[in-house]
Amino acid sequence: MMRTRPLKVALLGCGVVGSEVARIMTTHADDLAARIGAPVELAGVAVRRPSKVREGIDPDLITTDATALVKRGDLDVVVEVIGGIEPARTLITTAFEHGASVVSANKALLAQDGAALHAAADEHGKDLYYEAAVAGAIPLIRPLRESLAGDKVNRVLGIVNGTTNFILDKMDSTGAGYQEALDEATALGYAEADPTADVEGFDAAAKAAILAGIAFHTRVRLDDVYREGMTEVTAADFASAKEMGCTIKLLAICERAADGASVTARVHPAMIPLSHPLASVRGAYNAVFVESDAAGQLMFYGPGAGGSPTASAVLGDLVAVCRNRLSGATGPGESAYAALPVSPMGDVVTRYHISLDVADKPGVLAQVATVFAEHGVSIDTVRQQGKDGEASLVVVTHRASDAALTGTVEALRKLDTVRGVASIMRVEGE
Template identity: 85%
Template sequence: MRTRPLRVALLGCGVVGSEVARIMATQRDDLAARIGAPVELAGVAVRRPNRSRPGVPPELITADAVELVKRDDIDVAVEVIGGIEPARELITTAMEHGASVVTANKALLAADGAALHAAAVKHGVDLYYEAAVAGAIPLIRPLRESLAGDTVNRVLGIVNGTTNFVLDRMDTTGAGYSEALDEATTLGYAEADPTADVEGFDAAAKAAILAGIAFHTRVTAADVHREGITEVTAADIASAREMGCVVKLLAICERTADGASVTARVHPAMIPLSHPLASVREAYNAVFVEAEAAGRLMFYGPGAGGAPTASAVLGDLVAVCRNKLNGTTGPGESAYARLPVRPMGDVVTRYHVSLDVADRAGVLAQVATVFAEHGVSIDTVRQQVRGGEASLVVVTHRASDAALSGTVAALRRLDTVRGVASIMRVEGEQPK
């Protein structure tokens, strides 16, 4: 075994970073045996160096992250700061000075992954990021290594634990959105500012990363259609239940039927209770990968949290350290396919549309005519009248998003339609 330790610069020592430091210390001997050389922390960069950090030697703490990654003795930089800057500068500086990089930074990878991969190639180092998507669940490595010889057609799943917890609570306890979000915050599943989660930004970044790897093409977060869960109501949850469905925030990345382009989207959707994703509870994540030869694969587990995410970080750390010892690098970016990302308007799926309408004869006929004029076929219609208020719930057959948007715009112009209460996509098997 090589005696000189591989030295690691840890950038960030919050929930995830502190767990990385703890595992490196408690599993020191096992990590050395698995890698083939000792591995040790050379420095820990933080914004507030005077804060107490149990388990981290004070002499390793520094506020100068740039100086840390410029050191010649750093073999690997582990970035768990998050955000775009200063993370981008620190990662590229570390690479320029010969360090491989392990990162959990989904936002940066989804925004500028191509440039980071190019920098890694230029400087002959690794860029690993298993922890950027779905926490402890092995997903990135199976996509870019285990399935490298297959053709992946679809990636579909729940990739944000906060939103899954909120929607699960709304479904199982009858809680409203705000009440469920408050509980998620109390339990530590939601940040003080939950915008990135509940508005779908977090899931969209992960979808971009997954689509890029799965389809060998460059996909950024800006290419991903994004809708959050803030508009999901108790009425939506109840309607889903009546249909034998449940509401989930889904990330859906898929090749078009002709294989010449791809789509990527994040939005709430109704899925039937028979679908395996319907049983994914609380803050767990689950992702389906559908490939031509391998068929349908499911990856399930805790998608966030300090220890699960640190597990993914340490897995990458072992891999890049092994590569360092062998003088090699692992797989980099594969974007040879260069497939265009189609707009959301081209996506074809089914829809659940809830309308507040006037309680008088002929309304249903008018509504049905509008759907027909826009080429959207109706599967089922439910009509309810309560205290003089009437509503129609329409579930469609498959239609393009653009056709549905045109339908809704025309419905809003009818004097018999008082409002469009909600629109939600329906995925999975046809509910009966």
């Protein structure tokens, strides 16, 4: 039997995502009611510009006073899609205090203050759901914290930013330079006017923090995530990658140490073999590759951003939270019992591709090889090209620690025969 009193939902933000959430709530009202067991009513929408026409939304629901809205006391769920740290953090905690559960898409806030938000939800016996905070429409948070709750996740490797994947894919497929590919991404609406959060890896780093925390049952904050942007990736890097049978992706990598005693989380460009499933992820799509003890290798793929895809994830959480409200239960909260330390980037072990500009004369290769040996970094392959007294030397290493590689590069820069370190790229997914 369906309960006749509707569950009341407040919407904080009515931009690209918020407007889609409101539209779906209206157009799919009957289906949502059938799935939940009660009607869902949009009780208020907080916006910054009330004069803007919002098709399909009753103007009487619009308010600029978000604080008063979440303090009403009769709300069942607050959906937060305004983003940023404040006022979102205060509005969410206020919603808990006044009896509402929360659905959020706010990756930055969750990466920075997820533990405090979970604590506030637990204190008031309310839900905090955030599937839409990572990888848009792709079901990822719920599989990690529910479907794989009985398994041991060892690694999460993913493309979690559509803008950067579009740019790198364009560079790979057409030979375009970084700026040319960025200009096209901007023209098509994939990149913001200021793309810093995407291309410098801040967006992906926030998502990596959330994924690592859930996967390893450990609190991982944004500050714990090592981050490198992709603005220095060149057409020459892609040419080298192709010679190795690889491509280049901006990856979020969360790993459990081999001894299980610590974890790492990092975001940076990397070469991956064309045989790896992530290599075939094209355009603005996202994909996340999960490795666990029992389930083995799993891959989640789909659109990682945009109004409709992100709204789909928000509505999925809304249905789950509303069901919990009807049953008087709450869903899974924070799981941080493992409390594993987050190791520094220097402890990460992987392979490396290093491109050097060197003098084209006898003995250079021997000098370079000696530096690698002195720092305990084993060389796998070397490729040298020379012309008119100048040469390029490309070295691919066996697995070594990031600290050892850093020491090697510092020593190489001091050699008279090394005129510059043109590129350093990690090699993953092998």
